[in-house]
Amino acid sequence: MSPFEPFEMERWQSTWEHRVEFNLSESGVHPMSTRELLALGGAEGESLAAGLLELRLGYGQSNGSDELRARIAALYPGAGPDDVLATVGGAEANFAVLWRLLEEGDDWAAVLPTYMQIPGLVRSFGGRLFPVPLREAEGWQPDPDDVRRAFEKGARALLVTNPNNPTGAILAPDRMSAILEHAERHGAWIVADEVYSGAEVSGDPTPSFHGRGERVVVTQSLSKAYGLPGLRVGWAVSNAPLAADLWARTDYTTITPATLSDALATLALAQGVRSRVLERTRGIIAANREQLARWVADQGERFSYQAPEAGAIAFVRYRTPINSSDLAERLRVEKSVLVVPGDQFGLDGFIRIGFGPPAEELDEALGRVRALFDEVEGTPG
Numbered sequence: 001m002s003p004f005e006p007f008e009m010e011r012w013q014s015t016w017e018h019r020v021e022f023n024l025s026e027s028g029v030h031p032m033s034t035r036e037l038l039a040l041g042g043a044e045g046e047s048l049a050a051g052l053l054e055l056r057l058g059y060g061q062s063n064g065s066d067e068l069r070a071r072i073a074a075l076y077p078g079a080g081p082d083d084v085l086a087t088v089g090g091a092e093a094n095f096a097v098l099w100r101l102l103e104e105g106d107d108w109a110a111v112l113p114t115y116m117q118i119p120g121l122v123r124s125f126g127g128r129l130f131p132v133p134l135r136e137a138e139g140w141q142p143d144p145d146d147v148r149r150a151f152e153k154g155a156r157a158l159l160v161t162n163p164n165n166p167t168g169a170i171l172a173p174d175r176m177s178a179i180l181e182h183a184e185r186h187g188a189w190i191v192a193d194e195v196y197s198g199a200e201v202s203g204d205p206t207p208s209f210h211g212r213g214e215r216v217v218v219t220q221s222l223s224k225a226y227g228l229p230g231l232r233v234g235w236a237v238s239n240a241p242l243a244a245d246l247w248a249r250t251d252y253t254t255i256t257p258a259t260l261s262d263a264l265a266t267l268a269l270a271q272g273v274r275s276r277v278l279e280r281t282r283g284i285i286a287a288n289r290e291q292l293a294r295w296v297a298d299q300g301e302r303f304s305y306q307a308p309e310a311g312a313i314a315f316v317r318y319r320t321p322i323n324s325s326d327l328a329e330r331l332r333v334e335k336s337v338l339v340v341p342g343d344q345f346g347l348d349g350f351i352r353i354g355f356g357p358p359a360e361e362l363d364e365a366l367g368r369v370r371a372l373f374d375e376v377e378g379t380p381g
């Protein structure tokens with residue numbers, strides 16, 4: 001077993017996100033309250049609200065209630081409830097997938113930058129990780145030759161986060177096809193983390209990897225596109241035998257999603273309710289994305305970034321000569337604002353700004369970030 005590799009970004013967030021005045025390290029939108037969710041739930045929400053205080057808090061069906069899994073399956077053409085495992089967040093889904101698919105000493109590949117959970121786990125469990133770089137100059141797309149080379153070197157699986165965290169870019173259709181083709185040719189797995197799917201600015205859903213190959217497993221959750229991270233509900237969808245194997249793994253982790261969360265998640269995924277929930281998220285993203293764009297434009301050459309296509313995150317390159325971790329630490333200590341330093345994605349010279357908070361909070365927080373840059377550069381604020 002290799003030495004444990006801490007998950008730097010989550011450590012940073014776990015330690016500080018509730019200890020600062022403004023949290024711009026979060027990648028989702030301002031979360032919904034229980035009341036808001038029940039109200040968006042229409043008649044089904046009313047009936048759940050009426051029964052909520054009587055809901056017995058026993059263990060639920062441990063792979064997710066039948067109704068929840070049926071509603072998740074309905075999102076993926078050709079999938080049925082037995083192809084789905086409901087988990088505690090996308091994080092548990094990713095963990096179970098990694099645990100099931102990674103054999104010791106395995107080589108995996110991952111698009112980079114990415115959410116570093118699976119890369120950190122691969123290395124912590126004794127595997128090697130081949131990077132497939134996302135190229136900024138190409139709109140944060142992977143080069144198909146890099147994908148091919150990773151499989152030729154022996155990667156047994158490729159992790160792809162689509163839409164991507166931290167860039168908010170969506171895979172171009174030709175790159176998605178190239179990934180599928182090369183993986184198929186080498187008999188390799190594709191692990192597609194699709195937690196930002198549904199949070200597209202355009203409103204057009206990101207095509208899922210589900211159903212596009214035999215060795216594909218997709219993970220997703222209610223944390224980002226649905227604005228419900230506190231429910232801690234996610235899922236993995238693949239085929240029935242793999243879903244059963246993953247379920248056997250979660251017997252060792254959390255046993256089952258929380259009963260209250262299962263009920264609220266089932267409501268959020270009801271037909272009609274789901275579209276209203278996603279509409280709320282997209283409304284916040286569309287408005288705040290403009291706010292961020294104005295803030296960047298106002299500061300001339302200081303920043304550049306590619307406007308995200310999905311999610312409430314922007315991966316912003318800055319020209320000020322300061323290391324990104326030092327910058328993030330100064331922002332935290334001196335301005336009480338938390339951002340994610342590019343270092344935590346292996347790319348210094350960037351910060352990831354979460355722009356999902358309410359507009360006035362975002363305004364104040366961005367003002368403080370600007371003030372710190374002014375101070376570092378010695379320019380009058």
Ligand SMILES: Cc1ncc(COP(=O)(O)O)c(C=O)c1O
Nearest residue numbers: 089090091115165195221223234
């Ligand atoms: C790409 C990606 N996958 C998974 C997760 C885990 O989130 P959750 O467990 O809340 O679903 C995150 C959280 O930021 C993420 O960005």
